[in-house]
Amino acid sequence: MVGRLRAVRLADVFGVVLLFVLLIAAAAPGLVARRDPYEIEPSAAFQAPSTLHWFGTDESGRDTFSRVVHGTQSSVLIGIAAMAIGLGLAAALGTLSGLGGRLADYAVGRLLEVLFSVPVLLVALLAIAVLGAGVVPSAAAVGIAVAPGYARIVRSQIISARASGYVEAAVVLGRSRGVVLRRHILPNVTARLFALATLGVGQAVVWACSLSFLGLGVVPPNTEWGAMLAAGRPYLTNAWWLTVFPGAFIVFTAVTLTLLGRTLQQRNRER
């Protein structure tokens, strides 16, 4: 057991370092990448990675490294926004279901089953068809699509928190419903949700990128990674760097956030 704990700590350190890199890229991309990500230079198109252009250049001679670093902001923001929308919906549904009495619980339960039976990307596609393509619709579509999964988790968390000893004790002690909810159930559920959200942001980034790949996501010349990937993929065979680096950053981000989310979950459990 001691050995496993140490492995977790190692992953923590790893995760925190990665997160730090990610945060700097998102908060102050100019510090990391000096070149303007939108500056075109047609005569320097399709240059392979070199000391001058670490990740090479694209079809307009723009610096891929700069674009990837600057893209952190929009990519992660879309992920966070999608997650916020998804978790917001999930929290509303989950709370209603967990605390709103038997009828509400039954209704929400059926609704979730309905939404769950339609795969995430199908829901996202329909949402995009209605809302149109773009940054906000992508975030909303992914958020709506992932909400049912999280709503289910929120619901089961609330139910288990409600059934736990301390809540029962609080009820026995005559605390009002609101106080029980505020003091005992919500803090417990929120901590878990935060961990879950961290895990989910990575997945939301991946989803948003898939929409961009299908041509339904973010508008060019935005440096969002999915849009960069979609733009670079036609050149897969002659300029691999346009596909490999943005893709690697998507994976890198999702992995970092997953490690972080794991750590948070572990903390919750230890508490």
Next chain:
Amino acid sequence: MSRLALRVLGAVFVLWAVVTLTFFGTQAIPGDPAEAVLGGPGSRSTAAQLAQIRAQYGFDRPLWVRYLDELRHLAQGDLGVSYALKTPVTTLVGQTIGATLTLAGLSLVVAWAVAVVVAVAATRESRIGAALASLLEITAVAVPHFWLGSMLILVFSVGLGWLPPISTPGVAGLVLPVLSLALPLAGFLGQLMRESFLAALDAPFTLSARARGESETRVRLVHALRHAALPAISLSGWAFGSLISGAVVVEALFARPGLGRTLLSAVLAGDAPVITGVVLVVATVYLVLTVVTEAADRLADPRLRSASGQRAGAPAW
């Protein structure tokens, strides 16, 4: 048996709700359905043509009349006719569902196989092995299908020339699409299985098996693995859903005919009957799988009262 009847009734309710949501969802898509019938707004249709189509298809009737009409047709098993392709939706779905189920089914099998191998191999008493497996799994989950597929094409089709980059009727054409779909799922199943596998190794029934003098290999492969597989089995319905999501992307990438590609082009063309038909069929398959896996769960482990708690652990994929 009445439990099953109730479950079936519930499934019918779910299908009705799915149809209702999809119907009103497709109504909200901007654009004139009459134009979709005539080939889209680019078809240079005249006002007279549009009026004729509106009357012919009944687009000018009130929304609720059309909704009830739609329900009536669907109840009779009539999925309607595609606006764009003028083919019955049942024919379209029939032509493509086999390919998608083959793709999804094989991917599920491969994902399972990979997950089991990694889970069993990585729970030896090696910290580095476990950490590595964990990182691999997390990475696999984080890889977008289309990126993985592109990388596979780059290496195995363009670079090495071993496998065809677009689908062929044979087995060779299935390898890359199946891998693109299966690896991310394997990462997820692997995480899940390794966790419960480790829990099972410390569980009382494993200890008693060891105490009975059974070999470690037997303990791992028979007792612990069976236990570890249970939560993953009950996720099959969910896994199918995630595979269908992935299929939309993978089918476009590898030019495979299938439900995903059909749906994608239907959404782009505003082809409401096809959208509704595909969503309905996918939901039906999902529900059948859920009912079957729940029944299987109950057979395998009578203690399981409900699988829903476990399924809730699935990330929104």
Next chain:
Amino acid sequence: MNRHRYAVCALLLGSLTLSACGGTAADAGDQPRQGGTLVYATGDDEPTCLDPQKGGNVAQALLGTQHLQTLFYQNSSGEILPWLATSWKQAADGLSWTIEIRENVKFSDGTALDADAVKANLDRIASPQTLSNTGRLALAKVASVEVTGPHTVRVDLKQPDGALLESLAQVWLPIESPTAFARGLDTNCLHPVGTGPYMVESWTKQDSVTLVRNPFFTTPPPDVAHTGPAYLDKIVWRFVPDGTSRFAALQSGQVHVIDVVEPQNAVAAKGNPTLRTLIAPRPGEPVELELNTGRAPFDDIRVRQAFFASIDVAGALRSVYLGTVPQSTSLLSSATRFNVPAPRHAYDPAAAAALLDQAGWAGRDADGYRVRDGKRLSVVLPYSRFIPLENGFYEQLQATAKKTGFEVKLQPLETAKWWIANNTWAYDAIPVYYTKNSPDVLRITYTTAALAESTPGSYHANTVHLKSADLDRLLEEASQTSDDARRGSLYQQAQELLGAGSYTLPIYDQQTRLAHQTKVRGLRLQPSLAMPDLYDVWIA
């Protein structure tokens, strides 16, 4: 050696003198081999109907060229030759044409080709029930078609139509079996029946169309290498929308021919000894950027000129297209008769700035964009993937225009939404192209009649929103003239007038871009629309 010969061929193909490369010269010493299945992977859309009489787009023309034929044939120098028609004569007043139909020709369902069949086809294209777009517009001047003998028809016109024969040489106006029409519109979409070298066998939606050799074939085009039935047993026409997958499939030998070859892949194919490319311009209007003169800011010619001057077309073509496509300098494609090259467009930010100052857009806001009366100089540009311009082109346009102070709002739209934007005039600049084998395309896209103002929100071909009585007169007269010298002079005046107005920025000629395995021999383009023709093709 082989490579050099190929380079010459490609060069000749560029100018559409196809016959020199029609397979015989390059394949000397090889005997055509009978049989085999050819796999063609198309990047164009999957048609919603295989009968090009309904609708009428490029995707239908690509496939239709393999199984359908037209009354007339247009060769690479634009001349009209007999095909399903043997001879034709225009009446003195220009208001009717008498056309003799070839005898002893049968459609692949056994129905005989005769005057009744031709009338049935032309009537069907003109009928609103057929939902024809391209064909119906091409026959707009036809009043009626009369059968005057078993193999003679007379086409009566409302006005003289100098472009009629050219129109009837387009695969969007094919002659199909009237027996097959009786099966109804939707069935005919699945299995149109014509006189071409191949027949539609089956269509698996979202996957492929299978064509088989027509054993009764008797009507080869006038400029091909052989007669009699086609060599290939079968063609599998696959829909592979992803360009990278398509090219990878060609490289791996999985498919024999692909179209819509992306520039970077054309470069890669040139470096590969087992692959060849066949790239040629299509007739009509090039891929171009048109400005909406119906509203500010492009109602002012100085702003239009400034916008064009701030776009580096040459730089974008060199980088995004890796120099594989020549810049177009004419309002008509280089494959269209009577095209007049204008002076090459120049990227000139200084001139652009001066023009904007003159036009009152002198101030700049905090973001560096030009302003006038507190309003930013903003340009809405909707585009869609079906218009053959790469994303990189728009992005470079946006970046260079920003330097002169234009804010270009790019709107990537799905096909249907793009058409809505087009139909509702929701754009300032819009990329378009138009495929037609006649300079009459100018009349279709620039005259006042093409504004279609009577039905708001409906399709209009006049995307510039141009109302010029002078231009209307020139193009109307040109369309009614059959005298080539007169037509040439009128079309020249029209192009000069349009050029002076700075409405349109030609970018490059839209192209048919094929790549194929070296072992695929005899692949050629039918000159009228530069569509691939697989009749002469055999696999070595």
